[in-house]
Amino acid sequence: MMRRAGRAVAGAASVAVLVGAGVAASQADGRRHVSLIVRGETVVTMDAARRILSPGAIAIDGDAIVAIDAADTVNRGFVGGEVLDLGSDVVLPGLVNTHGHVPMVLFRGLADDLALMDWLEHYIFPAEAKTVTRTFVRTGGRLGILEMIRSGTTTFADMYYFEEELAEVARAAGIRSVLGQSVIAFPAPDAATPAEALARATSFVEAWKDDPLVTPAVAPHSMYTLDEVSLTAARDLARRHGVPVLIHLAETKEEVEIARERYAMSPAEYLESIGFWGPGVLAAHGVWLTPSDIEILASRQVAVSHNPESNMKLASGIAPVLGLLAAGVVVGLGTDGAASNNDLDMFEAMREAALLHKVATGDPRVVPAPEALAMATIDGARALGLDDRVGSLEVGKRADLISVSTRGARQTPLYEPVSHLVYVARGHDVRTSIVNGRMLMRGGVVLTLDEATVVAEAREMMTAVRAAIH
Amino acid sequence: MMRRAGRAVAGAASVAVLVGAGVAASQADGRRHVSLIVRGETVVTMDAARRILSPGAIAIDGDAIVAIDAADTVNRGFVGGEVLDLGSDVVLPGLVNTHGHVPMVLFRGLADDLALMDWLEHYIFPAEAKTVTRTFVRTGGRLGILEMIRSGTTTFADMYYFEEELAEVARAAGIRSVLGQSVIAFPAPDAATPAEALARATSFVEAWKDDPLVTPAVAPHSMYTLDEVSLTAARDLARRHGVPVLIHLAETKEEVEIARERYAMSPAEYLESIGFWGPGVLAAHGVWLTPSDIEILASRQVAVSHNPESNMKLASGIAPVLGLLAAGVVVGLGTDGAASNNDLDMFEAMREAALLHKVATGDPRVVPAPEALAMATIDGARALGLDDRVGSLEVGKRADLISVSTRGARQTPLYEPVSHLVYVARGHDVRTSIVNGRMLMRGGVVLTLDEATVVAEAREMMTAVRAAIH
Numbered sequence: 001m002m003r004r005a006g007r008a009v010a011g012a013a014s015v016a017v018l019v020g021a022g023v024a025a026s027q028a029d030g031r032r033h034v035s036l037i038v039r040g041e042t043v044v045t046m047d048a049a050r051r052i053l054s055p056g057a058i059a060i061d062g063d064a065i066v067a068i069d070a071a072d073t074v075n076r077g078f079v080g081g082e083v084l085d086l087g088s089d090v091v092l093p094g095l096v097n098t099h100g101h102v103p104m105v106l107f108r109g110l111a112d113d114l115a116l117m118d119w120l121e122h123y124i125f126p127a128e129a130k131t132v133t134r135t136f137v138r139t140g141g142r143l144g145i146l147e148m149i150r151s152g153t154t155t156f157a158d159m160y161y162f163e164e165e166l167a168e169v170a171r172a173a174g175i176r177s178v179l180g181q182s183v184i185a186f187p188a189p190d191a192a193t194p195a196e197a198l199a200r201a202t203s204f205v206e207a208w209k210d211d212p213l214v215t216p217a218v219a220p221h222s223m224y225t226l227d228e229v230s231l232t233a234a235r236d237l238a239r240r241h242g243v244p245v246l247i248h249l250a251e252t253k254e255e256v257e258i259a260r261e262r263y264a265m266s267p268a269e270y271l272e273s274i275g276f277w278g279p280g281v282l283a284a285h286g287v288w289l290t291p292s293d294i295e296i297l298a299s300r301q302v303a304v305s306h307n308p309e310s311n312m313k314l315a316s317g318i319a320p321v322l323g324l325l326a327a328g329v330v331v332g333l334g335t336d337g338a339a340s341n342n343d344l345d346m347f348e349a350m351r352e353a354a355l356l357h358k359v360a361t362g363d364p365r366v367v368p369a370p371e372a373l374a375m376a377t378i379d380g381a382r383a384l385g386l387d388d389r390v391g392s393l394e395v396g397k398r399a400d401l402i403s404v405s406t407r408g409a410r411q412t413p414l415y416e417p418v419s420h421l422v423y424v425a426r427g428h429d430v431r432t433s434i435v436n437g438r439m440l441m442r443g444g445v446v447l448t449l450d451e452a453t454v455v456a457e458a459r460e461m462m463t464a465v466r467a468a469i470h
Numbered sequence: 471m472m473r474r475a476g477r478a479v480a481g482a483a484s485v486a487v488l489v490g491a492g493v494a495a496s497q498a499d500g501r502r503h504v505s506l507i508v509r510g511e512t513v514v515t516m517d518a519a520r521r522i523l524s525p526g527a528i529a530i531d532g533d534a535i536v537a538i539d540a541a542d543t544v545n546r547g548f549v550g551g552e553v554l555d556l557g558s559d560v561v562l563p564g565l566v567n568t569h570g571h572v573p574m575v576l577f578r579g580l581a582d583d584l585a586l587m588d589w590l591e592h593y594i595f596p597a598e599a600k601t602v603t604r605t606f607v608r609t610g611g612r613l614g615i616l617e618m619i620r621s622g623t624t625t626f627a628d629m630y631y632f633e634e635e636l637a638e639v640a641r642a643a644g645i646r647s648v649l650g651q652s653v654i655a656f657p658a659p660d661a662a663t664p665a666e667a668l669a670r671a672t673s674f675v676e677a678w679k680d681d682p683l684v685t686p687a688v689a690p691h692s693m694y695t696l697d698e699v700s701l702t703a704a705r706d707l708a709r710r711h712g713v714p715v716l717i718h719l720a721e722t723k724e725e726v727e728i729a730r731e732r733y734a735m736s737p738a739e740y741l742e743s744i745g746f747w748g749p750g751v752l753a754a755h756g757v758w759l760t761p762s763d764i765e766i767l768a769s770r771q772v773a774v775s776h777n778p779e780s781n782m783k784l785a786s787g788i789a790p791v792l793g794l795l796a797a798g799v800v801v802g803l804g805t806d807g808a809a810s811n812n813d814l815d816m817f818e819a820m821r822e823a824a825l826l827h828k829v830a831t832g833d834p835r836v837v838p839a840p841e842a843l844a845m846a847t848i849d850g851a852r853a854l855g856l857d858d859r860v861g862s863l864e865v866g867k868r869a870d871l872i873s874v875s876t877r878g879a880r881q882t883p884l885y886e887p888v889s890h891l892v893y894v895a896r897g898h899d900v901r902t903s904i905v906n907g908r909m910l911m912r913g914g915v916v917l918t919l920d921e922a923t924v925v926a927e928a929r930e931m932m933t934a935v936r937a938a939i940h
Binding site: 106108109110111112113114115116119143146147150151309311312313314315316317318341342343344345352354355356358359361362363364365368369407408409410412413414415416419420423424426427428451454455458459461462465466 | 783839924931
């Protein structure tokens with residue numbers, strides 16, 4: 001369990017550190033010239049010391065953070081080509097959504113309150129079979145990415161089809177992503193067989209593996225929708241290229257029953273038995289993990305994506321998050337697809353994680369705000385293997401950050417910034433988004449996507465989806 | 471369980487009906503002149519037939535709805551002094567928040583993630599003892615009412631101190647309220663003894679009982695903080711004046727233990743034994759109600775206010791909402807105070823009610839969207855004894871309505887309006903608020919409170935609160 005984050009005395013914690021070769025354009029007054037300086041009344045770093053700077057500033061050069069400290073300290077050392085003063089906003093690392101199916105945002109609200117099989121068989125599967133094309137993925141991808149940028153997500157993980165389309169859309173929008181090309185036993189919109197899906201995954205990984213924003217990944221759907229041959233092939237492909245593996249695990253009781261029937265093992269035990277687990281694998285949901293499953297994941301350094309809202313709405317169950325944390329498993333948060341949430345707002349995922357485990361355990365102290373915020377930032381980055389680059393605001397990391405407004409009626413008063421971020425802030429309070437040093441949203445206006453066009457295209461697609469299920 | 475609301479064929483369901491004496495100012499073309507006509511692409515009525523009109527219109531004369539029907543039908547019969555075309559917004563009855571302590575919004579985020587007794591004894595009680603004055607109630611009242619208007623609440627119930635101050639603030643802001651003057655055994659900010667509190671409650675009820683917007687009520691805190699004499703006196707006062715009674719009931723396991731120790735009964739059984747229950751009583755929380763407690767409440771026509779977010783955050787437990795509904799108990803929704811939520815957004819209360827009971831029962835079909843929306847509108851009005859006036863959009867009821875925007879990225883696509891209102895819409899999507907025929911918010915701008923002043927005054931009070939706990 002993390003300690004309760006205190007408000008660090010700004011400036012006392014550390015001094016600004018210069019990194020990188022390019023101390024190029026120094027000013028006459030000795031200050032280093034950088035591309036952008038961001039200032040805020042409160043800067044929540046999520047670094048190892050959980051420093052909170054008030055007021056704080058971040059010097060960004062190109063894509064990297066070159067200094068982060070008390071505003072005065074940064075002012076003395078740096079001059080910005082641009083200075084973004086965010087006033088009373090709270091500045092924090094961009095949020096990391098560790099699990100989703102972004103283009104499914106086009107199925108948001110298509111069918112709610114149904115039994116899982118009814119929902120899948122009569123709505124989601126027919127809609128997917130009839131509508132999921134390259135265009136669908138681009139249209140839904142843009143809509144979902146727009147929603148994510150607006151609501152403070154700067155890195156998202158995805159498991160879906162035609163991921164190369166999503167990769168292009170994501171790169172153009174400037175958001176960071178880990179995109180898992182799906183491998184599943186059934187005929188999928190982009191591959192008739194698992195072998196075909198693996199071939200697609202191979203090309204996708206090879207084409208994108210050096211991209212600064214897109215991390216390609218392999219996404220074998222689950223142990224119950226794939227056989228050992230395909231699971232192993234997917235795993236080997238990822239190992240060969242050193243890319244992440246995304247998989248669903250123990251989401252429903254039914255999955256556990258299937259594993260018991262087929263293999264007389266739990267889903268986690270079965271995947272252990274075929275040598276699937278290891279660092280770089282992220283298992284989504286983990287609702288029905290047993291204590292011995294948790295030991296397996298901990299020993300294999302497998303991370304888990306916790307998706308409280310989806311698990312509640314589909315009545316999947318309550319994941320053993322406290323057990324996972326106690327065992328040292330890295331836990332990130334995810335929204336899952338908007339078909340089962342019905343949004344991509346990571347602020348809501350944080351708050352739900354904090355609330356759900358309190359009521360589930362009867363202890364109001366569990367999953368405190370600092371823990372929930374860590375899961376949505378630095379631990380999410382760890383879960384995706386990106387913590388060397390993002391998840392906290394630290395010198396040497398990429399400049400992925402957001403700001404949240406604090407002065408509306410609903411946001412007043414503000415006693416403690418971390419608690420405020422988890423229990424009070426919501427996606428619509430996000431005003432600024434910077435990814436890799438590039439401004440994606442400023443003053444609540446998204447700069448890299450044309451909102452009206454994205455929404456209009458999505459509404460057109462909605463008509464096709466509606467037709468598909470009638 | 472309610473049926474899944476279908477999209478009614480507009481115009482086929484009923485024709486506009488004229489009510490009231492005043493078909494005064496008829497036009498030359500035979501159309502009746504009314505003060506306001508509101509039009510929307512989708513109008514969710516929450517009437518007995520659960521009509522959804524698309525497009526629909528509402529003719530309002532003074533404080534009352536005189537017609538609600540397909541837009542064309544209303545157009546043919548009425549001409550408005552003002553016409554408010556809400557375009558693609560969804561129009562619905564204003565939300566009814568059945569439980570809260572509005573001025574406590576000034577304690578929002580003061581202390582989170584603590585054990586209940588630690589939270590109360592080291593933060594809430596000291597802060598209340600040192601800071602709750604008439605000014606505090608007015609300042610916190612304005613801030614909370616501003617947040618409620620912004621987020622779609624048009625009627626709220628309150629249990630706190632100096633309710634006459636809140637009454638004045640609420641009336642000036644134009645929101646509808648049921649205000650319960652608190653009676654508690656301990657010295658309170660506005661009364662040293664229960665007898666003094668009862669005297670205050672009596673004056674308050676007498677002063678306000680004919681107000682069109684404020685319904686005064688008596689709020690004996692709970693069975694564990696009052697003895698039989700005070701509980702009975704509070705109940706008798708309410709009976710004498712025909713006003714509602716608001717009480718906390720079975721919120722925590724500790725309360726049940728106290729009742730068992732003192733009286734060898736459950737809290738509900740104890741209140742039954744002293745003749746406390748009856749129509750007009752609203753019990754908040756009911757987390758630990760047993761099946762036989764539920765039978766008592768049902769037989770006495772006692773309504774329950776369900777507060778899922780507060781119950782989760784304080785780890786109180788999960789209320790037996792399905793059992794209450796099955797027994798025919800009227801269940802409304804509430805936010806509770808913002809010290810334990812941390813907001814007053816009834817859209818979030820709706821969504822949380824829908825999600826929580828799904829995961830608690832393992833059945834994704836329970837508390838479907840239409841049920842959650844009913845709890846937040848017509849059933850909340852029933853719980854407060856106001857369903858003859860509000861809770862649905864029907865001819866003869868007061869004109870209390872809101873509209874919700876539907877065209878942002880996050881709100882796209884929209885397949886089914888009721889599902890969208892519960893799972894996708896949030897308080898910040900509310901654009902219009904009309905109460906008793908008066909426009910309180912238009913295009914997202916609150917007209918009856920000056921937001922900057924309200925927030926600035928609240929921020930000043932925050933300083934005093936912070937000092938009180940240090």
